[in-house]
Amino acid sequence: MQVFITGGTGFIGAHLVRLLLKEGYTVKALVRSSSNLENLRGLEVEIVKGDLNDPNLWQQMRGCQYLFHVAAHYSLWQTDRDLLHHNNVLGTRNVLVAANKAGIERTVYTSSVAAIGVGPFGQVVDETHQSPLEKLVGNYKKSKFLAEQEAMQAVATGQEVVIVNPSSPIGSLDIKPTPTGDIILRFLRRQMPFYLDTGLNFIDVRDVAWGHLLALQRGKPGDRYILGHQNLSLKELLEQLADITGLIAPQRTVPAWLPFTAAWVDENILAPLGKSPSVPLDGVRMAKQPMYYNASKAVRELGLPQSSLKAALKDAVDWFVAQGYVK
Template sequence: MKKKILVTGGTGFIGSRLVHKLASTADDIHVLVRKSSDLTSLEGVLDRITLVYGDVTNRNSLDSALKDTWQVYHSAGLTYMGDKRNPLLQAVNVEGTRNILDASMGAGVQRVVHVSSITAVGMCSGKKPLDENSRWNFDSLNLEYARTKQKAEQLVAEAVKKGLDCVIVNPAFVFGAGDINFNAGRLIKDVYNRKIPFFPVGGVCVIDVEIVAETIVAAMEKGRTGERYIIGGDNVSYRELVATISAVTGAPKVYLPLPFWMARILKSLLDMHKGRNGISKLFNLSMFRVASENLYYDSSKAVRELGMRREPHANSIRSAFEWYRDRDMLH
């Protein structure tokens, strides 16, 4: 018998790749969207899925969407790493998760996979990768996004205590084909267009979106209730990452490391000449502060328990770059 599965955040980068994967199964895939949602990322599967209208921030819109639902993939979330205060982070990432969990419990959903973030895990004090048991320490950076992702995980833990079967996944820095909004892909585009003359002194864990999507499905099938799974690949310094991007795209190499204290001075100088610099939009101080730390993670639990596959980060950079190039999106 066909089982009804609901995906939230299905028009986003990770969510849309997940929907594409699920659409090839025999299950009845429903995707929660708003009337205003851009469906571009779901082209090619719209005839194999059912769109249901609702909003995670509106609790009343969820009951009919979740009626008779067997499983929920909750991948709706707002990713904002900028300097300005953004009240939508609390509304979507925290209250949206609370609403989905409450509605899932009310509808008798069998299992929920909550798509979190590595910012809910923490950051390294040196270069030793963190695992799922690390103590959260992102509060020292005052990054609102990280705080909301960590708070959402606390809500999941509370729901598990109340009897809801939930699994958490924590994707790392995700590259790959289909990143229409240039999340991580902005780095590829800006290195290619010579808008990044320097790199931060930290490092990051890189993973391909296709591996993320298939591991999220594996978490639904095999993940242990209440557990979290880091979905990550190569841990690379930004020096290595921009070198890989240069090698893949044919862009000139970037040689200049920029420590955070120097970035602050440079940013204030650039701000005095707004509109006159061709520097990447990624160069905001809150993002650069995070990028000055090592966000390295140990994904062996996902390999061991969920069968997550590994591949070199250059493969992911290449598939993203070729996808952009074929669609003439690199201008």
Template sequence: MLTLVTGATGLVGNNVVRALISRGAAVRALVRSTADSRPFQGLDLEIVQGDVCDSDAVRRACHGVTRVVHSAGRVHLGFSGWAEARAVNVDGTRNVAAAAREVGARMVHVSSVDALGLGSRKNPGDEERAATGNVPCPYVLTKRDSERVLFDEVKQGLDAVIVNPVFVLGPWDWKPSSGRMLLEVARGRALLAPRGGNDFCDARNVAQTILTALERGKTGRRYILGGESLSYFEAWTLFAEITGARPPLARVGPIALWVAGAAGSAWGKVTGREPDVNLASIRMSLLEHHFRCDRARQELGYEPGTAREAATAAWQWFCERGYADQSLVA
């Protein structure tokens, strides 16, 4: 069976590619012409150039495949970039889902818990909670819309499931993406933690469960791939221990964070490039993002692992490739 993977240079997508190859599966990756080639070095797979926003390129990439893992996405936690977020997250998902349906391929759409309703540690969210409480930024809203697109295609005959990972850490984070948080702590830039929290899971476990979802996930069903629930203060303290960095000093109040976020958003309007610290990301950092993953455990055998395991693996990988000694790119 030939499996197409989109977003194959990303953290989740690259772990999926490697998990497939380790099982002896034939893999085809759809990548843009400008994509980094390092994630594929030494791997036995077929690479085809194209963009998920190009419906013809997606149809060509789907020719002859029996399974599709759609992990491509535009991730920016800010209020800018609406057009790009919609083009990639919504229209791109529509293109991939339609092409998969046309060739009769089974599909796993990699969404995010940010598309769902928020939960707390005392009352964690699940797959059925109404999608409320989160920040209405392009990423959140377009991930929700991407799921609506997917479910519409299922009604037309697409055999597909959705997985919603929490905050993912692990090796093969080439960009880096979510591993930036770990690197910020390692470089002593995270001394004041916001008051929110998140669930942290291992990219390798997410990838293995995506393959299980391809095999036995129930069509039209959503699965939260959860993790260990930590406040950001707890998570950053753990990251500091793992990396040998200085731990956060305290939890910072919302007023100081709002000021920093407003300054970041204002700077983004001046430069045309919104920084990571902006009003949307600050608002999200003050919220609790906690979820239960009973359904994935019971139906897919999902085991999220611990935040320590995931962060340790990520840090080891970053150190081996020199990321620990580099400055982060904004």
């Protein structure tokens, strides 16, 4: 049972690699020459150097039965529009073409709840919901939606592709870190005197890894499965972090117009003058509305675990502290 994986050095990918090895799979991981390999250190993984858009990528996949396409470029900066399209849309198209040419039997494509969009303010939505492309906030969300269309096109031509849509994973090995990890870090560093009145769906990253493997084993080609667990307001998440760490959670909200104005000035006035922007405008736009999801389909059809979110938060806190992220 040989698996080819893209994105194995990242947060979700690193946990998936560990799970696959534990479950007896042989793993071949595609990494860029510039990739940080720390998350794969000491693991029995065959490393191959390459790029998602390599026309000869199929040759690297030969001999593998299954593919997990986890890799994606994440950015909320408006200047990264072309890079997002190149990696997430065209890269997914090329990976799926390569998989077909290499004789891959089944692929699990890692999308995101970002591709699904959101319902009316605060409404919980499931896989049947789809915000129109023009209503998706930011180029990252749009690129993930278009990449899903590439996966569906592959299904239409006969490939077995199952789509998984993780929400906001939490846990160890968050090396970059992710936006959720950044919230935790800002809390630990006492850099969050205020908070926005918003919310997200959260899940233990190890459950996300299991969701991928279960999708390979039980998922229906052409279907998508939300890999999520609890819907929490940002205030509720910060209160859980306060309970874990003993630190005081921020008590006051900030009106959305304030970070929105700062981000607009950052990206549209200061960035063209050569200053590195600090707050992405699209990130503030996203945060103006809670992003809540219903993962019952994945629980029911795949058997997606629903582990303790508080335990995942403690894992994340302990890992960030141990790795020196918190000064």
